[in-house]
Amino acid sequence: MAQAAAVAKPPAPPRRRRASATPRRLPYLLIAPAALLMLGFIAYPVLSVFYYSLQNFNPTKPWRNGYAGFDNFVQIFTKDTQFWDTLTFSAKWVIVEVGLQLLFGLALALIVNQTFVGRALGRALVFSPWAVSGVLTSAIWVLLYNSQTGITRYLADAGIGSYGTSWLSDTSTVFPAAIVADLWRGVPFFAILILADLQSVSKDLYEAAEVDGASRLKQFWHITLPHLKDAIVLSTLLRAVWEFNNVDLLYTLTGGGPAGETTTLPLYIANTSVDAHNFGYASALTTVAFVILLFCSMVYLRLSKFGGDEK
């Protein structure tokens, strides 16, 4: 049909300006499908969460449904100890996880950025867990951690620890066990992003630094790290938000247990809405989580200098 239009209009006069070749509506038509999908399935749900956060809404207790004002929020901030517990755990989870991922990811990127024999294979292998899903990661680590034929059995065979221990069902070991499982998948993400940025450091800088007699540590500190700063800041923030929201791994690995020990705020929200059907209250919790995330995204936009004249 677009072709028909072109045929109808003889192509002879060369168009002098872009504007004449560009129907005013074309950009709007092009973004329309994306915009409609996002309005319908992101914007509308977000608004409905805000709406329900001011309601008592529980399909299993319809006689109590109705406008609730700020009751849900008052409940969250004054009476709900589980909210504070899960928020604290979320913060702990995000800080430890992102910090360690950054540290190991940076080290790994620096190593595989060197020239050495077998580099391509080495890169492919260390990056490989990146593509593995949260549920599959859980499956793998359930196999490693299970009490009968997991790692602990072979450790016990070698005289370390005792038989029948499961790191996932003990409150003192579940946190490091879950952290290690998520690190396995998360470190390659940072390594890939940082490696991508390392490619663009000018070699001349190192040559010059070398002539001036700077040690390798100094070169790293004064050349590499400043160059990587933006990438590190942005990927850290993105990853922090992602880790905060990530439900797949903990849901399937520990289910938030034992004894609620590893329940993050999103996991608590999911339980409140899915198991307890307390949609109004879950919506209020979601709203609080949004405010926390909004704060993060503002920092992110600030740092990425959005709205500048990048083209």
Next chain:
Amino acid sequence: MITEIAPAPERVEPRPAKSRGKRRAWDEVPRWHIYVPLSIYLLFTLIPFYWILLFALRPAGSTSLVPWPMTFDHFEKVWNERAFGTYFQNSVLVGVATLVMTTLVALAGGYALARFDFRIKKAFMLALLCTQFVPGALLLVPLFEIFANLRMINSLASVIIAETVFQLPLSMILISGFIRNVPYSLEEAAWVDGCNRFTAFRIVVLPLLRPGLIAVGSFAFVHAWNHFLFALMFLSDQSKQTIPVGLNTLMSADSVDLGALAAGGIIAAVPVVIVFAFIQKWLITGFSAGAVKG
């Protein structure tokens, strides 16, 4: 799999410092500084993979640390009895449909963002960035309600739409970056030759976008393949579920059949490994072109 990820800048070879041996060049790190930490990390990466292979291939009840004698019973069992054959089909359908929809919609939107100035462009870009902070996990309940109203619960369409929507923003940002890298003058030249906008795009721009589109499409596929929550929430019928949901079912059983779980995990990993090996070359350049630098 053994491909260079990005063209490694060649070093200037003749360097006198080398022969003097006193001063060390940046790239002449002692070999063990590379191989020792790399090997340790590789062990951490590969042992879990070996572990799942081991459990998938050794007979039930065996405690041997090598998968010998080898058996494929677990695969047969999980594929037929545990319906992984059906899950696999569903997952492929969801993955491919998400790939196609995401790429097409993001291509249209990305072109508009790259080539036009229009009034709501800035607001739209801002909205795209903000959606990266809106987690699908927190919107499960309203999304469930929407799909229930559309009578799409228990239909793969609900999962496909949800996956596409949450893939779109990043894909569109990436694709508009790729399009911006293609000089506008190429397109203008094609117009002068009598092409309309669409034909010019198809003939001139699209072939140049191929690497970028492959990367974006593969991301969409892998995400849809791996993602778990939407399928768990929107599909209740067993015949409609996807592989991650099947894995979760295996894990949450009272007594976990470890062999079946391992075999199911391998089945879940195979397509992703293939895609990953395929896109590796573009992974790093794609990221550095779009995601981080904005």
